[in-house]
Amino acid sequence: MDEQLFWARQLQSLGLAGNPLPAKKVTAAALAKGIRTVLDSKTIRDNAKQASQLMQANDGIARAVQLLEMQF
Incomplete structure (x- = not known):
């Protein structure tokens, strides 16, 4: 499975996207x-x-900076 299809399926399983479209077979009308x-x-x-609110509450940028600073 290619990476784009994998992530499309992840988003679909979270209720954040519709059915994945196979890149090699998709038409303009289907898109x-x-x-x-x-x-x-x-x-x-x-x-x-809801996903946006959860991500904002996690303050991922601050956590990423913290993890990077721990490495140096």
Whole structure:
């Protein structure tokens, strides 16, 4: 499995994305439909807001700086 498909499936499993589109077979129409599905999905929108709030609460930048400083 390629990396993009792996991450697409991870996002889908978290409720943050629609069905993955195989890069070698995707058409413009399928891509447009996939984008429209995500934009029209209240569930995906709500899940994205919740994920954003969780990431902001974790203060990942401060933690990354802390881990880097511990190395030097």
